Amino acid sequence: MNYLGIEPVRPRVALFSFTGCEGCQLQLANHEESLAEFLAAIRIVRFREISSSEQGEYDIALVEGAITRNDEVERLLAIRAQTKVLVALGSCACYGGVNRLKNSLDPAVMNREVYGDLSQESLPTRSVGEVVTVDLEIPGCPVSKPEVERIIQHLIWGIPYSFPAYPVCLECKQSFTLCRFQQGELCLGPLTRGGCRAICPAGGLGCWGCRGPAADPNYPEFFAIARQQGFSEREINERLTFFGGLEVTP
Amino acid sequence: MLFRIVEKMAFRSLIQLLLETTQVIGPRKIAVTREGKPVHQYLPLSGFEELELGYDTTDIPAKSYFLPYEENLSTWSFIGNDWTQEITYRLQPRVLVGLHACDINALLKLDKVMTREFFPSPYYISRRKNSFIIGIDHEPCQGGFCHWLGTDSVNRGFDLFLTDLGDRYFVAIDSERGFTLLQQVAVRLVTENDTADYLTVRRRIASGFAPPLDVRQLPRLLDMEFDSEIWRRWGAKCLSCGSCAAVCPTCYCYGVSENVSMDFTRGAKVKQLYSCTLKDFAEVAGGHNFRSARETRLKYRYYHQHRGFVEQYDEPKCVGCGRCGRSCLAGINPQEIIGDLLATEVPS
Ligand code: SF4
Ligand code: SF4
Ligand code: SF4
Ligand code: SF4
Ligand code: SF4
Secondary structure, three states, X not given: OOEOOEOOOOOEEEEEEOEOOOHXXXXXXXXXXXXXXXXXXXXXXXEOOOEOOOOOOOOEEEEEOEEOOHHHHHHHHHHHHHOOEEEEEOHHHHHOHHHHHHHHOXXXXXXXXXXXXXXXXXXXXXXXXXXXXXXXXEOOXXXXXXXXXXXXXXXXXXXXXXXXXXXXXXXXXXXXXXXXHHHOOOOOOOOEEOOOOOHHHHOOOOOOOOOOEOOOOOHHHHHHHHHHOOOOXXXXXXXXXXXXXXXXXX | OEEEEEEHHHHHHHHHHHHHHOEEEEEXXXXXXXXXXXXXXXXXXXXXXXXXXXXXXEOOOHHHHOOOOEEEEEEEEEEOOXXXXXXXXXXXXXXXXXXXXXXXXXXXHHHHHHHOOOOOOHHHHHHHHOEEEEEEOOOOOOOOOHHHOOOOOOOOOOOEEEEEOOOEEEEEEXXXXXXXXXXXXXXXXXXHHHHHHHHHHHHHHHHOOOOOOOOOOHHHHHHHOOOOHHHHHHHOOOOOOOHHHXXXXXXXXXXXXXXXXXXXXXXEEEEEEOOOOOOOOOEOOOOOEOOOOHHHHHHHHHHHHHXXXXXXXXXXXXXXXXXXHHHOOOOOOHHHHHHHHHHOOOOO
């Protein structure tokens, strides 16, 4: 159906998974009320969560997961060479995600901790964008399916998509959610990009920053506030490094 | 305006009567802060017991029932080569009980913007006209400064306005429907004794306010202090989170986006309240941002409250409810900013 004079063409979409939990892929199969329409708007040529076929050509590569091994680097380079549009899907792909936590540890100690005597090859965690050029980043742990739908629509129309510039706090107000700081809890909402409808604070949990920074994050002031609210430097920085998308404050 | 006396038991019956047929919204306790302070919000009530008329303030103002944070302006669909559009206004009557003077004064200001300009908003008007408002007098709230701005009392904009005289309410009636509704329960005329009690309560409330700052010179001062370091100092703290405008009972800025179905045949135009402190508020096509600096955005918020609005409507936009300061994690608050501005004046 023609919208804004644009006749949508069905792009061929392929999904690729690297180091991560595959939760973002799974999320794509969610939002059942529009799943049929979603699958009709695009042509999925590769998607393990729905089918196991491995067909050839694609226009959009959705890449999930962080890059932590040499074979992953090679696979990713091959995908980049083949696709028109490469999208980093989810916080692992965008920032390295939780996997990035290991970068601050001694690699040998960490390897022994996880694999015991069966040591495995493992590189420091990198985001997809640290290895190849990324055309679009969709953050979130996991990504929000409604947001992915809107982004796919924009890719189909060829119109740039704008992520919310505002931080999560605004969405707390919009949903009548009590500020977690009022309850004596730490929350990264003032730094983190909104668009998730502040689901964590609404569910009684401070934000962990999975969506990366808002348009104008004020790190020094946030740090001052969190300190003044009684949180230690360590607590604050542990939280800030959790998904790898935010800066650590000195 | 007419005045009547209604006993508290009769008032209770009145609310219970209303609850049988109508949505009734009032201050309800939703939580307690870590300091042990109760937090109230205007929410739909399921029974009279939930109504806490002695509340201090709410985080979210009553404006959210007139200018919702998110509102569907229209839904449309394509049919063949044609298209249809459907627009629905909120028409069901609703009662808001327990509004303080600041929130009613805020509605009066919004009325000027939403109902009298070149493009009155039918969305706002339908909600406003179908809302029955019962206000209430109260002891000064913590962190409010309505008395600086003359919004600590209100004479219009409500149907009924209560003053608590202990066992009974002194009721100001400002609409025919308010008068009619009151007839459903036992009311009586005001006696000299009631008036004396009413004046005592009003005097007590008025004397509970700390001495006000004189804000009459603010519009001029703001012009003089356009490049002041005050803005740099406060602006450096701003998180650009938009909470202040979201909880401000008179902020009405918004953005509109189109939500299209995944089969591209249907969609909705959705309005979302926005804030001038957000990074992209003044960003235009092509990417230029007229207010890319935090301090500029914060400054313009204060300019609209205390200068721009005065120019247009001869009164400040701010009603002094203090919500923006309370919700601001960075502690940015109008009392201190206004205080800093006034301090730049050389005393004569
Ligand atoms: S809970 Fe977090 S996101 Fe919500 S208003 Fe408070 S600081 Fe902001
Ligand atoms: S509140 Fe924070 S951690 Fe939770 S989904 Fe939103 S951005 Fe992610
Ligand atoms: S003034 Fe405070 S509440 Fe307003 S945007 Fe800045 S930090 Fe947020
Ligand atoms: S600017 Fe602040 S104090 Fe003034 S009306 Fe708005 S929220 Fe209340
Ligand atoms: S410009 Fe700012 S202060 Fe004025 S109404 Fe809009 S959000 Fe509120």
